[in-house]
Amino acid sequence: MLKILHMTVNGKAEELAVDVRECLADTLRERLGLTSVKKGCEVGECGACTVLIDGKAVNSCCYLSVWAEGHSVLTVEGLKGPNGELSPIQTAFIEEAAVQCGFCTPGIILTAVEIVGQNRPYTREELRKLISGHLCRCTGYENILNAVERCVAENLARQNAD
Amino acid sequence: MAIGISLVRVDARDKVTGEAKYTADLEPRSCLVAKVVHSTIAFGEVKAIHLDEALAVPGVVKILTYFDVPDYQFPTPGHPWSVEKAHQDVADRRMLNRRVRFYGDDIAAIVAEDNVAADRAARLIRVEYEAYEPYVTVEQAMAPGARAVHDERPNNVLAHSGFQVGEMSYREALASEDGLVTLEKTYRTQTVQHCHLELPTSIAWQADGKINVITSTQIPHIVRRVIGQATGLPWGSIRVIKPYIGGGFGNKQDVLYEPLNAWLSLQVGGRPVKLEVSREETLASTRVRHAIDFHVSGAVRKDGSLVARRCLANSNQGGYASHGHAIVANAINCFKQLYRDEKALECQANTVYTNIAVGGAMRGYGIPQGDFAAECLADDLARAIGMDPLEFRLKNCMQEGYEDPHTHIKFYSYGLRAAMEKGRTLIRWDALREQYRDQTGPVRRGVGMAIFCYKTGVHPISLETASCRMVLHQDGSIQVQMGATEIGQGADTVFTQMASEATGISVGKVHVSTVQDTDVTPFDTGAYASRQTYVSVMAVKKTGALLKQKILEYAGYALRLPVENLDLRDDQIVDTLTGEILRPVADVALEAFYSLDRSQHITAEATSHCKINTFASGCCFAEVEVDIPLGKVKVLNIVNVHDSGSLINPKLAEAQVHGGMSMGLGYALSEELLFDGKGRPLNPNLLDYKLPTALDTPDLQAAFVEIPDPTGPYGNKALGEPPAIPVAPAVRNAVLHATGVAIDSLPLSPQKLVEAFAQAGLIED
Numbered sequence A: 001m002l003k004i005l006h007m008t009v010n011g012k013a014e015e016l017a018v019d020v021r022e023c024l025a026d027t028l029r030e031r032l033g034l035t036s037v038k039k040g041c042e043v044g045e046c047g048a049c050t051v052l053i054d055g056k057a058v059n060s061c062c063y064l065s066v067w068a069e070g071h072s073v074l075t076v077e078g079l080k081g082p083n084g085e086l087s088p089i090q091t092a093f094i095e096e097a098a099v100q101c102g103f104c105t106p107g108i109i110l111t112a113v114e115i116v117g118q119n120r121p122y123t124r125e126e127l128r129k130l131i132s133g134h135l136c137r138c139t140g141y142e143n144i145l146n147a148v149e150r151c152v153a154e155n156l157a158r159q160n161a162d
Numbered sequence B: 001m002a003i004g005i006s007l008v009r010v011d012a013r014d015k016v017t018g019e020a021k022y023t024a025d026l027e028p029r030s031c032l033v034a035k036v037v038h039s040t041i042a043f044g045e046v047k048a049i050h051l052d053e054a055l056a057v058p059g060v061v062k063i064l065t066y067f068d069v070p071d072y073q074f075p076t077p078g079h080p081w082s083v084e085k086a087h088q089d090v091a092d093r094r095m096l097n098r099r100v101r102f103y104g105d106d107i108a109a110i111v112a113e114d115n116v117a118a119d120r121a122a123r124l125i126r127v128e129y130e131a132y133e134p135y136v137t138v139e140q141a142m143a144p145g146a147r148a149v150h151d152e153r154p155n156n157v158l159a160h161s162g163f164q165v166g167e168m169s170y171r172e173a174l175a176s177e178d179g180l181v182t183l184e185k186t187y188r189t190q191t192v193q194h195c196h197l198e199l200p201t202s203i204a205w206q207a208d209g210k211i212n213v214i215t216s217t218q219i220p221h222i223v224r225r226v227i228g229q230a231t232g233l234p235w236g237s238i239r240v241i242k243p244y245i246g247g248g249f250g251n252k253q254d255v256l257y258e259p260l261n262a263w264l265s266l267q268v269g270g271r272p273v274k275l276e277v278s279r280e281e282t283l284a285s286t287r288v289r290h291a292i293d294f295h296v297s298g299a300v301r302k303d304g305s306l307v308a309r310r311c312l313a314n315s316n317q318g319g320y321a322s323h324g325h326a327i328v329a330n331a332i333n334c335f336k337q338l339y340r341d342e343k344a345l346e347c348q349a350n351t352v353y354t355n356i357a358v359g360g361a362m363r364g365y366g367i368p369q370g371d372f373a374a375e376c377l378a379d380d381l382a383r384a385i386g387m388d389p390l391e392f393r394l395k396n397c398m399q400e401g402y403e404d405p406h407t408h409i410k411f412y413s414y415g416l417r418a419a420m421e422k423g424r425t426l427i428r429w430d431a432l433r434e435q436y437r438d439q440t441g442p443v444r445r446g447v448g449m450a451i452f453c454y455k456t457g458v459h460p461i462s463l464e465t466a467s468c469r470m471v472l473h474q475d476g477s478i479q480v481q482m483g484a485t486e487i488g489q490g491a492d493t494v495f496t497q498m499a500s501e502a503t504g505i506s507v508g509k510v511h512v513s514t515v516q517d518t519d520v521t522p523f524d525t526g527a528y529a530s531r532q533t534y535v536s537v538m539a540v541k542k543t544g545a546l547l548k549q550k551i552l553e554y555a556g557y558a559l560r561l562p563v564e565n566l567d568l569r570d571d572q573i574v575d576t577l578t579g580e581i582l583r584p585v586a587d588v589a590l591e592a593f594y595s596l597d598r599s600q601h602i603t604a605e606a607t608s609h610c611k612i613n614t615f616a617s618g619c620c621f622a623e624v625e626v627d628i629p630l631g632k633v634k635v636l637n638i639v640n641v642h643d644s645g646s647l648i649n650p651k652l653a654e655a656q657v658h659g660g661m662s663m664g665l666g667y668a669l670s671e672e673l674l675f676d677g678k679g680r681p682l683n684p685n686l687l688d689y690k691l692p693t694a695l696d697t698p699d700l701q702a703a704f705v706e707i708p709d710p711t712g713p714y715g716n717k718a719l720g721e722p723p724a725i726p727v728a729p730a731v732r733n734a735v736l737h738a739t740g741v742a743i744d745s746l747p748l749s750p751q752k753l754v755e756a757f758a759q760a761g762l763i764e765d
Helices: A022-032 A088-095 A103-116 A124-130 A141-160 B012-017 B117-124 B138-142 B172-173 B220-230 B258-267 B278-285 B325-338 B367-384 B389-396 B416-427 B430-434 B491-501 B532-558 B585-594 B650-671 B727-739 B750-759
Strands: A002-009 A012-019 A049-052 A056-059 A073-074 B032-039 B044-050 B061-067 B106-112 B126-131 B159-164 B181-188 B200-206 B210-215 B238-241 B273-275 B291-300 B306-318 B343-355 B444-456 B463-473 B476-482 B511-514 B566-569 B573-575 B579-586 B601-609 B615-627 B632-643 B701-704
Touching: A012 B444, A012 B727, A022 A049, A022 A073, A049 A088, A049 A103, A056 A103, A056 B220, A073 B181, A088 A103, A088 A141, A088 B532, A103 A124, A103 B012, A103 B601, B032 B258, B032 B278, B044 B106, B061 B117, B061 B476, B106 B117, B106 B258, B117 B750, B126 B210, B126 B491, B138 B306, B138 B343, B159 B325, B159 B579, B172 B258, B172 B291, B172 B306, B172 B343, B181 B367, B200 B258, B210 B258, B220 B238, B220 B258, B258 B273, B291 B367, B306 B389, B325 B367, B325 B444, B325 B632, B367 B389, B367 B727, B389 B416, B389 B444, B416 B444, B416 B632, B416 B701, B430 B444, B430 B476, B444 B727, B463 B532, B476 B491, B476 B532, B491 B511, B532 B566, B532 B573, B532 B579, B532 B585, B532 B601, B573 B585, B579 B585, B615 B727, B632 B650, B632 B727, B632 B750, B650 B701, B650 B727
Parallel strands: A002 A073, B032 B273, B210 B238, B306 B343, B476 B511, B632 B701
Antiparallel strands: A002 A012, A049 A056, A049 A073, B032 B106, B044 B126, B061 B106, B159 B343, B181 B291, B200 B210, B200 B273, B291 B306, B444 B615, B463 B476, B463 B601, B566 B573, B573 B579, B615 B632
């Protein structure tokens, strides 16, 4: 059975018909073409399908699309600035060599967006815990942590400067 | 200079923006879906398969069983085809099977309009089996009277091999002198899985007179050949496309479901069919790293000299041959290539069919297993004579200039001892060995190490061939096409650097095509061993020289100057005598394209047949804290030091090492694919199969001794797989130092440690 769903995706109001059994990862990928939302397990174990719903990181494979009614969804396709410039977090992931195969990357970047958005400092151990819902087989998390640490620090420095 | 700089990954931008397209992202509209039906017993025969109810499910298009696939047996490993029959891979697999050889074997396939229909149909298929008692262990499968898993191997031994080094046998060596200290041990490694984040999806359809397959593979050209062998289709009528890949680690160095998917598409009129494999299916039904048992003996003198060793390795192959005996044959080579036995080394290996998940290639190709055994034995022997294990290794390890007596692979550059010395300093070995002596109490610390060596490519065991094509664009930039594949390791970035170095075109103007298309891309066997920066870049270097020569010849014509006096540096044609910049390459390119006098599209293409191979080496040092009552190991500090020749891109090299160390830590401490007595996998999911998370992983330190290798195209040698090799034995040896308890099997799980500590009297009842 199809149902009309209204949600904001990457800043744009969307109205679309979805199957009531459909998960948000499939809706975003198949109906909106947002293929940065990766499916690595479909049961919430790997974190690759993470998106932000009203700013909070959620495994979109375990989230029914109909629950997104009235909510705001962010994927990495929505992170670029108005002139196509990369966000500081995307830049940090590139420069810190935090990207290898890239399959876990969009999900972790979104968790990093949530972390950085808290506008507070974190220890490396706290960051380890906060990103531990994401599995990565390529990096050993070392450079990912470096990138997230850098983003947290840079963001705080910007806040202090303002 | 483009070599030795930390150029940012050429694909990083695509990957952080979501623009990078992986196989599942390329699904055509109105694609059908396929679902494989797996056996629910580990060993037996399908007696009947009832499809009526499943076929009645709305949306089901077709269901195929073993009756509906060609009766061709084919090999699946990602090896180059051998033109000599005796060296061809074992062809023991069909696309769908009647005889079931492991739990999760492929017995039928459903094509449906959507996943819901396919899943419903799968649940309604009724299968009648004649079940046999499955063999989970090598011992069961080798027992007298055991039933053959494959009729072609009545005793279930897929293959046996061995070698002997030295003038005498192990037994003779023991008898030849008094006072030797000897040990007999069994070291066991477990079944683990690659757990690449991207599942091995494929999409197949017929168009343009071809069967087209997009697939997440490390080896597109080999996949093309095996689809042909499996289906009987002419190889040229098959087109395989490899887009961005979300990790492979060897599982995708095997032909998995591509032949079946191609066949399914052809059975539904060539319509596009997407075959997705779930995480659970990937763990249970694709490939795993072989569990190998090593029955080992060793003899040393009290002065620490290694006199003799003997090893019998039994490898649990699972239900099909895949990479088969090549894995354990490589594993026992580790004994030979790492230490000098003064009098004797005897190694034997068996690969045995059983009824668990199929063993294939996984990062290190047998060496993580062999290194665990060799490096546990090294520590145990050192301990038996009261010698520092680092001193033991420095005394007995392979020396500069070593050449394997059988394969003739050499250490053309040698940094093993330097790596050990560097690791010694970085971990503060001498201070910590002293500090952690004679501890008491429930929480104890220790420091351990392990060394390894690893051959870079596969010559002379297999063919090493690689091809490259370079195409000059109208603006003086170039397109580089290679059959070598980017799977996440950073290949395209270092290829960019090396192509720049070879041509004189700056890195920003070199574009390496990341997508391989077997109809377009020159031939290369793909991403495996640690070969591509070595073997495939030999083709880059050769092609780059050709392209440069052609550009210079055209420039010489255009400038009316002798070509011998010209060079191409930093996108400029320069006079080699004066150093004067004569003309930008961009201008030469434009003129070459559009000259009314002599129009020429400048391209170059070359194959490099590599007939050389060199050893890389290195070590891992780990400092651990062991909570004895809890059986928990915490890694406090860990460093890998690599002798991998010149680094092409230091930052990516470090990142590669981090990933390997993490994989090694999972192997050491938490990962194991478990099977029950019926051969059923118990934990084929990422909740119960314990991949390290960020919380489980300490900071990872990567270090290098950069000694240029004279055989490497730019002084480089293997780095892709090696980082995963020495970690598990280093951690095990650190636990030995901390507690005095030798754990002889992987992983060092809390339950196993508590049992061992209790047995050693460290935990009281």
